[in-house]
Amino acid sequence: MGNTFGQIFRVTTFGESHGGGIGVVIDGCPPKIDVSEAEIQRELDRRRPGQSKIATQRKEEDRCEILSGVFDGKTLGTSISILVRNKDTRPQDYAEIATKFRPSHADFTYEAKYGIRNWQGGGRASARETIGRVAAGAIARKVLQHFCPKIDIVAYVAQVYDLVAKIDNSKVQRADVEANIVRCPDAAAAKKMISLIEKTRAAGDSLGGVVECVVCNPPAGLGEPVFDKLEADLAKAMLSLPATKAFEIGSGVAATRMRGSEHNDPFEMRGGRIRTSTNYSGGIQGGISNGEDIYFRVAFKPPATIAREQQTVTASGGRAKLAALGRHDPCVLPRAVPMVEAMAALVLCDHTLRQRAISFHK
Amino acid sequence: MGNTFGQIFRVTTFGESHGGGIGVVIDGCPPKIDVSEAEIQRELDRRRPGQSKIATQRKEEDRCEILSGVFDGKTLGTSISILVRNKDTRPQDYAEIATKFRPSHADFTYEAKYGIRNWQGGGRASARETIGRVAAGAIARKVLQHFCPKIDIVAYVAQVYDLVAKIDNSKVQRADVEANIVRCPDAAAAKKMISLIEKTRAAGDSLGGVVECVVCNPPAGLGEPVFDKLEADLAKAMLSLPATKAFEIGSGVAATRMRGSEHNDPFEMRGGRIRTSTNYSGGIQGGISNGEDIYFRVAFKPPATIAREQQTVTASGGRAKLAALGRHDPCVLPRAVPMVEAMAALVLCDHTLRQRAISFHK
Amino acid sequence: MGNTFGQIFRVTTFGESHGGGIGVVIDGCPPKIDVSEAEIQRELDRRRPGQSKIATQRKEEDRCEILSGVFDGKTLGTSISILVRNKDTRPQDYAEIATKFRPSHADFTYEAKYGIRNWQGGGRASARETIGRVAAGAIARKVLQHFCPKIDIVAYVAQVYDLVAKIDNSKVQRADVEANIVRCPDAAAAKKMISLIEKTRAAGDSLGGVVECVVCNPPAGLGEPVFDKLEADLAKAMLSLPATKAFEIGSGVAATRMRGSEHNDPFEMRGGRIRTSTNYSGGIQGGISNGEDIYFRVAFKPPATIAREQQTVTASGGRAKLAALGRHDPCVLPRAVPMVEAMAALVLCDHTLRQRAISFHK
């Protein structure tokens, strides 16, 4: 039951690291939206392995095929399905983890939950699972742009380990993000990050960090009171990504050390409409967007699979050492950027449709 | 559509600050669970206003009535409904905000979304909305204890503004939490927190902070792959509480500055079962509980409604000053403790039932 | 989990025959719709017991109270809750069925499912449960009229036992339906029906029959392909009503004895738009409304609870005789009319909002 996301714009993903393929079914997509495989591919290319020297070297082109739901380049309103075949599989690299649990990976918990697991490449717990999300996110973005033409969603790497980029989140440009392989718009920091990641990989280790995301020019009124607050759905979306450990909306953790008189965003008239003069709220108040930019941060842990030898146990409870084979990311941050954008697009698209459903206007 | 939470154990809340009352309907509750109004009341009493000198002085007893679903002290398996009447309402205190938007409150966004709002006491955006959650949480806890007798959920205040308590989260006792009115198990820190809150209220201001929560002795196997990861549902649950700004699972933000070789939790045999020797994962790996304690942190901002005068605008766009009347919490943290526990209980109860549904065992 | 209906306009009901009360929570209702207790009461009065000599003589006024979600006579967009208190309860009348299962009632199956049941008055299986549906239906009707001003929903009794009314379903007027206590617009048939029901009650027996429903002037485009076809959701809605045994859309069972060349509804231009010249489809093709009147039939069995002595067993498996005490309907048809209308309104309202959500038009 955990493979579907969204209330109206609903995506259901499937597929494992090894096996027939990975994909997604999208239900509730409005009709007549222009959609092409090329546009989806562009996002998948930002996510795919082997895209740079700091990513895993698994060789996957991740070519997508739209199986249904699009006709003559336009969505039909009926369910859209997209398939990406797995090509460069190496089950033999994973033979050892068929019996040994990788520390902090999902091997043990899948076994505990299901009593069975596909140990090849991490199975359903592989980050390849996010292919379906990114493909669906590309379509969600097109729907969003149809209904909210000015909206834009830009994520970027803000921190790798102890290297913190200097970024004014109100001015980030996608071109600056894509200008380097670590996807950090602060070029100087990016250079250091790349170097640190390379050194860490060489040492058989891995690194965590932070992705920040800005939704520019969202409409006011998205999000629902109580449980489906916009930040709650964003939090769930982000914490559902592999390797995430924290979510902060607007001021985030820093809000805990502020007084109301500092943290409150005063209202003012600007450009003919009601605006706030600061944006500690991160564009959301009472769970509903106020029309200011929405910004949030997602913390990623260092990847669990490392080449360095670690202490673990076998399925039968014996002590064991494990040094992972297989091809892995020493730092997921650069490839996480399109995943964060995709999940943000899914949440915003769904809430846009939800708001259309209940709007009083005929 | 945003007033329901859960997939199997589903709660739907209703009610506004002022009006006929607040309540909840619980669907999907197993039958024959012992439930009494007294047990629910105990949790509501921890949440209710006026419980101490540092909480809002609104006088509400928040007496609950079980309207249906319980017979001879046991759940029937059919929908349970619980009602709490509003008593001490003062609509006149809110007359000014019928036309002026409180900075960082939900007044403006409800108006933007719906074109109408109940301005009395914050309407549906009032923290009184959490009464239904806390009542449902009390029942969820009973269901959890039936299926997982050793489980316990304890939350506490870990930080108020810049006052950080010293707490070993593996040893927190509920009695120590309830030993003082700020619900911080570090007695020395608690004293300072109380004093700071009192001073801040006197100054017409408000304070943020952190609630930490530990789920002791959970079973392994709770949580679903992909979107409904256990930490994702916890994140949504917590970010759906009023005034929350961040959620951290296990190592949280600190994970971003760690290497995989440090952060990974080595497996070992202990007490005859597979355990981890550290717990940076916070009890969840790959979205599924591993049987270790689950711990997480929730960041709260300072409450938006303060007595101090603030800059704002009116509904018609005029500049205005606003100094809130009404009775408000200078710091929501102490009353947020039972809310966090309730939401955690709802998530864990729902995932316990989900796991039972798909378990292979007959 | 079975107490909620609808995807966007979602109703959740609660309450048992005996106990604190019966009610409903409505989520996903658009804001600013005019709603009053009087309008809801009007529908509840058509449903309530004791309304005529052919209905059960339980004395319930079924006064409704709107607890939340409506402010100054308009919906707020947030969850609406409505409560009806139980007044005229007589648990003593049901003491015998605490241990004996009424044939064809829900006593045995609730016991089999839950291992516990509220035997007073049928508990959750009582037809009193439909109070929440009828109250919600009254609001759904208001929402429908806002978005589709010409739409109307009229149900009526078409058959009682072997008495079949003569009715042209394209011309039924609500006034004719309400003109007699059996709610059959064929006055001559109505008279016979009333007489038969009275005789049957006197004999300690009960009768089945058919309710027919017409949705006049629906918009085209409601309903979803595949699983949520409009007739599928109507079928579920109707079969979820107590005592129902069959659902027919348009030509219904009669279609099985027709050839395609007879059954197909030819298209033609009429009044400047595409119409069909016959309507065997019942206004729905491929699961989606085509703009013609939607008509369907619902078959009701004779009520299970009868005064006449019947063969049964006790909970411990002993042979027993049972002659029901309590106050019961000898024929549910007249009171089922507002229930059928309410369920139809819920389905159409939900699909109207669903269609708004995914419409391409901005």
Place this chain on the structure above:
Amino acid sequence: MGNTFGQIFRVTTFGESHGGGIGVVIDGCPPKIDVSEAEIQRELDRRRPGQSKIATQRKEEDRCEILSGVFDGKTLGTSISILVRNKDTRPQDYAEIATKFRPSHADFTYEAKYGIRNWQGGGRASARETIGRVAAGAIARKVLQHFCPKIDIVAYVAQVYDLVAKIDNSKVQRADVEANIVRCPDAAAAKKMISLIEKTRAAGDSLGGVVECVVCNPPAGLGEPVFDKLEADLAKAMLSLPATKAFEIGSGVAATRMRGSEHNDPFEMRGGRIRTSTNYSGGIQGGISNGEDIYFRVAFKPPATIAREQQTVTASGGRAKLAALGRHDPCVLPRAVPMVEAMAALVLCDHTLRQRAISFHK
């Protein structure tokens, strides 16, 4: 939003008549259930076109591929996806209906709803859409058999046009159903049905009829009170199949002409457990199975697409004649049998898991 069915065992289908393929994603399937492509293929073969002289002559092998969710012949507990490629497409046969609406087909309503449609072969409204349902049904049946080893689901053709078979539904054997191409266990009636279908096809016309289904040896306790009554979910499942017009549970329409004293099923002890001596209820009381056989009937209309010339209009509103090209079923009944069984399996499997979730027993 209409492409998903089920609450726990959830199936989401995709695909059109022409295009990349048809398939299904199954979420919520328990782990470790034996599943093979061969078993799924067996059911697909009963559904596929070209299987006999009375079915459409489209040549499709409908070979299925399990893309994910099954490992070493066992389900993983994670989402299962199954794909069937379209092979024998002939878009040119449908060129005329790109501009002309087929009477009583979905051409007009899809256009009205979405403003766009895939006119090739009926697009998403094609009966090919049911491939995903039948594939999922094959897996649902395996899950059911794991938890309820004695259960069996058998559907058969009970009527074609005015030819009514003589069948004792408590004794139907699958072998007798599969013994002839019309899937009617009354061999004499079957012969006449086949002959009538052949004659009707030759005349360019089509025929309706009835499929009956029996669920043998179901457990008691399946189904939920109120909206998700077992018969309500079955009704929805059946009315969601193409060309269905009516659903009857147990006594069905015949119940309307019965008295309570006749219709009630007396309880008795038999074989050491509580049984009913008649079964007008069709195995369900108060929405919950009572352990007796569940039986229901589904009415199908004659297929809309016929070779005979019909009156219609074009998309631009002009009068037109249409004699359908393409390859069509003159009577859907024989191929509907596995569809009805599949939908019944989906409903029963889902309710079995739902009941497991909330059962009191640890």
